[in-house]
Amino acid sequence: MAYVIPECPTFKTRGEEKLFNALKANLDDLWTVYYEPVINGKYPDFxxxxxxxxxxxxxxxxxxxxxxxxxxxxxxKIYSDGKEVSIKNPFSQAIEYRNELINLLSKHKELVEQEGNFQGKLKFPVAVGCVFVDLTASDIINLCIDQVIPLGQLFCMEDLEDSHVFNEKINGIMEKLFTINSLSREEARIVKQVIYPVIKVNYSGQVDRSLKEEQQTGKEEKERKEILNVQLISFEHYVDEFYYVVDRVHHLCQTGAARNITIAYPLNRFLRRGTVKEFISDLLKSRGLLAKRGLTLKLFELEQLSDYCRSTDYLFIVDINSIRSTAVYERQLRPIIEGKIYNGPIMLTANKPSWLTKKLKNRLAQR
Known part of the structure; x- marks a missing residue:
């Protein structure tokens, strides 16, 4: 479920509320959705x-x-409140918002390419789209809306009703510009601050939430828990990560080192092609591992793992950088890697640095 700001907004139209609910339900929690943020005095819908x-x-x-x-x-020309009125093409409106936002973001050198062919350009794409919550795909064609707005940047009623189609359409819009590996934590923080500025005010005698979190994190880092049979490997991209995991599974099978293998993922998030589960399943299938005689191979979400991992010979937990909540780590991952649920070998993999990968790297170094 996407993280939304504000959490409980007051909507101007029923269409905005309908889209808000679709975004919240269909996007995974690595997405942040802003409703009517102020961008240089303008108010984009989302x-x-x-x-x-x-x-x-x-x-x-x-x-x-x-x-x-x-x-x-x-x-x-539209019919509104009993009269005919002229409005700007919704796509042109979105482009105006995009240009204003690019201007604001470009003021931060951390977000701009400093050399190469794209010097002076943002490191990430800023794309636009239009959503018609009460028009079907056939309505879009019959009204000739696709002649003034690119069809690939249009969302219709059916798109909001299918999570997979919705995410695929978003991926298609973003890929049409260019792809990125990921932004650093600091770069992401700056982007969020530009879109929705947050000013922290500390009052005498009070400690703000961020300071409390830092103190708690510092306390956890000092804990020296014994973690047995655990490896942590980081990659530049999820494609490299998942190919490596599948190669390791194949090697374990070929050498007979493991006959019962489990792969777990914290979040079945949408990738540029399918979900985490679909991507890994396709790789396993292409290697013939899903039908391999003598090999039991399971693929689970992390929250389901405690009921199934006791009989596993080897455990992979992938994409751990998608864990953003301390509560999820404490409840789902920590009991496993500390041997409270499973005592066999564990390989943790990630496709970008995060607070959790840094935490685990430090803890593993303390063994």
């Missing part, structure tokens, strides 16, 4: 941010086939 993809600005309209009277490249 801004979506993901440190693996970039930014997507969405303009939402709850027009019906009876609402739209005339469509042009620059301006439309």
């Amino acid at each position: 801004i979506l941010f993901h440190e693996y993809y970039g930014i997507l600005i969405l303009e939402v309209k709850d027009y019906t086939t009876q609402t739209i009277l005339e469509i042009r490249k620059d301006y439309w």
